[in-house]
Amino acid sequence: MTLELGPDDKRMRLRYAGTCRLCGQALAAGVEAIYEREMKTVRCIDCTAIKAAPEPGTAGGSARREYERRKDSREQRIRTNHPKLGGLILALSDDPQSTKAWERGAVGEELMARRLADLPDTFRVLHDRRIPGTRANIDHIAIGPSGVWVIDAKRYVDKRPALQVEGGLFRPRVESLRIGGRDGTKLVQGVQSQVARVAAALGDELPLVTGVLCFLEADRPLIGGSFTVAGVQVLWPRLLVKRMVEAPPQTIDVDSIHSRLATAFPSA
Structure with missing residues (x-):
């Protein structure tokens, strides 16, 4: 080509x-x-x-396929078990939340990809990358002059992510993520694991690797609202792109690292 x-x-x-x-x-x-x-x-x-340029991948592709698989499986099961009333049951009932979650995830990754398209052409972006040996994937990996950004897109409509701090003066300071009042520790740990795997894949060719939880359509305050918890940045898409562009440049071979990570983490 x-x-x-x-x-x-x-x-x-x-x-x-x-x-x-x-x-x-x-x-x-x-x-x-x-x-x-x-x-x-x-x-x-x-x-x-x-x-030899690697394919960027399709944002939200694996999540959307899983959503369609679950949706089709439910429809087939209901129609088989209720030949006469299957259509009516489907019309009057919704997919379970476990199925809808896959669709929400796919939409979130698709929206995140649109925002990452605003990055200058000095950046390379990989979407929906499979982590070999696991059932997990990495939503987005962006490589640019400011380093490597491992981005987990989360779509929590009208729920506010917040930093909770306990201890400090007489007890060890402990930071945690709360989302609409609920514990978000597993999300932070997930990004930490992804960052570790990306860093391991780069080996000696190790630029700064930044982990990000990017919340889409979430409730956020008029001032502030972004923070770092356990080394993971928590923010929203527009601010993320701004930080990626304005962060201090590093000595980095963007195309080489892009190719290396595309091989280490194939399209999901």
């Missing part, structure tokens, strides 16, 4: 020698290449880095 020309790209014979921005190949003066006016860089016409 050849990358399409952008409005500031020009196919031309190079007047001077250069290096492909994508694959690092040396390009001699006189060879045909793409000149990228805005960045003042060049790239191969048929770059192997483009051909």
Whole structure:
């Protein structure tokens, strides 16, 4: 696959020698290449880095498939057990909450992906990645100049995430996440586990890996509302993108790490 020309790209014979921005190949003066006016860089016409670019994945894909599987299984079961009244039963009853939760999760990941699309093109994003050897997945992994961001999207409509702090002066300080008054410790532990797995997959090529719980459609105060608990950032999509863009840059090979994580965590 050849990358399409952008409005500031020009196919031309190079007047001077250069290096492909994508694959690092040396390009001699006189060879045909793409000149990228805005960045003042060049790239191969048929770059192997483009051909090898990993698929980003489909946000919410595995959750939506599980929702459809459960929904279809219930419908088939009811129609089999009640041949005459099955249609009426389905019309008058809802899917169980355990099934609806998969649909809510899929919608949350889809909404999160739309917001991550606002990131500048210096970032690479992977969606719905499977954790090998487990039944779990990682909703989103974003790689950019500010490091690697492991993002768990949560759609809790009108429920407010809050930081609860106990102890401090005479007892050890203990922080915990509360969501609409309920304990959210398992969510924090889930992100911590994902961050550990991503860091292990990178090995010696280890940039800053930040874990995020991103709440969509949640209730939040007019001022503040974002916080960190046990090393995991808790916030909402717009603020997350802002922090990712404005965080201090690191020395990081975005394309290399993107490829490495895409291989370590296949599409779910």
